Amino acid sequence: QLGTVYVADDENDRIMRWPKGATQGSVIVGGNGGGGQSNQLNGPEGSSFDRHDCDHCEENIDWVLASEPLIPFISTGETHSLFFMDTANWKKFRNKLDENLMIWNNNRLLNSTSAIEEYSAFITKSITSATNESVPHVKQTNTSYTITGRNGQGYGINQLSYPWGLYVDDDQTVYVADQYNHRIVEWKSGATSGQVVAGGNEEGSGDHQLSNPRDVIVDKERDSLIISDYSNERVVQWPRRNETSGETIISNINCWGLTMDENGSLYVADIRNDEVRRYKKGESQGTVVAGGNGRGNRFDQLSYPRYVFVDR
Numbered sequence: 001q002l003g004t005v006y007v008a009d010d011e012n013d014r015i016m017r018w019p020k021g022a023t024q025g026s027v028i029v030g031g032n033g034g035g036g037q038s039n040q041l042n043g044p045e046g047s048s049f050d051r052h053d054c055d056h057c058e059e060n061i062d063w064v065l066a067s068e069p070l071i072p073f074i075s076t077g078e079t080h081s082l083f084f085m086d087t088a089n090w091k092k093f094r095n096k097l098d099e100n101l102m103i104w105n106n107n108r109l110l111n112s113t114s115a116i117e118e119y120s121a122f123i124t125k126s127i128t129s130a131t132n133e134s135v136p137h138v139k140q141t142n143t144s145y146t147i148t149g150r151n152g153q154g155y156g157i158n159q160l161s162y163p164w165g166l167y168v169d170d171d172q173t174v175y176v177a178d179q180y181n182h183r184i185v186e187w188k189s190g191a192t193s194g195q196v197v198a199g200g201n202e203e204g205s206g207d208h209q210l211s212n213p214r215d216v217i218v219d220k221e222r223d224s225l226i227i228s229d230y231s232n233e234r235v236v237q238w239p240r241r242n243e244t245s246g247e248t249i250i251s252n253i254n255c256w257g258l259t260m261d262e263n264g265s266l267y268v269a270d271i272r273n274d275e276v277r278r279y280k281k282g283e284s285q286g287t288v289v290a291g292g293n294g295r296g297n298r299f300d301q302l303s304y305p306r307y308v309f310v311d312r
Contacts, residue, residue: 004311005267005290007276008257011303018276018290024300025290155181158193165215165228165257175225177213184216184225184238198225198238198246205232207245215258215307226266228255235268250279250286257307269305276308 003020006028014030153161165177172189175197183200187193199210211231218240219226225238227246235255238246254272261267266279267289275291291302 006309008307010306177216182210274302
């Protein structure tokens with residue numbers, strides 16, 4: 001359904017769905033306590049879904065989920081490539097989930113390689129073809145390769161340091177919220193090093209600085225980056241055309257994940273107020289569309305919501 005909001009509800013170990021205009025959501029994945037069983041999640045940090053040959057039909061959604069430290073993103077192109085961010089240590093994830101990435105439908109597991117570099121973003125082409133018959137008919141190729149990082153943790157232009165948010169543009173350009181380097185890095189398809197496109201001027205609160213950015217998306221209409229500047233408690237709009245500073249568009253918000261709908265409305269996960277707010281163009285206050293009823297595990301509550309996705 002258009003406008004439906006999906007939230008990675010971190011401390012409740014669940015993914016929730018909030019239909020447009022609803023006063024409470026429903027648990028669609030997890031919600032059975034934190035753990036590694038097939039019906040459990042453990043601190044889910046993000047979610048997305050693939051809509052191959054399916055226009056707004058939820059019965060054919062193939063969910064891909066991962067607990068910390070991997071942040072998932074799925075391209076909507078025909079390649080069905082899966083983009084992941086390894087925020088800390090691949091071995092930690094491998095030991096925890098036994099070298100498998102979990103696809104929720106029918107609890108099917110996709111094997112993955114154990115040769116991923118830590119502190120990097122990578123793509124795994126585990127899904128190369130699919131039908132409308134859902135996950136059991138997905139062909140597996142079990143190949144992957146690193147697209148950013150690969151050179152260990154650091155400040156170099158070919159390095160990352162505890163990256164969080166990941167955005168992939170239509171031309172396969174990857175934007176990374178390089179948290180501990182306080183910058184946004186752009187990696188063109190096939191590039192061996194990135195380019196700093198926002199921040200990178202040491203940690204700070206100036207218009208030309210960022211502090212522990214947690215997420216980044218692209219506003220195509222305004223040709224700008226939208227950045228969750230976490231420690232500065234603000235959302236920043238940063239033009240993509242060689243600009244050296246950004247503009248604060250939302251202040252005093254403990255922001256984490258960001259997304260945007262087809263109308264240009266911005267959705268922000270606020271982990272202090274345990275809610276997701278929607279900001280229409282020009283708005284500075286926004287409207288609560290999920291949570292906002294205190295921290296808890298009721299169906300009208302969230303607990304440290306991290307990332308958000310809205311159905312288009």
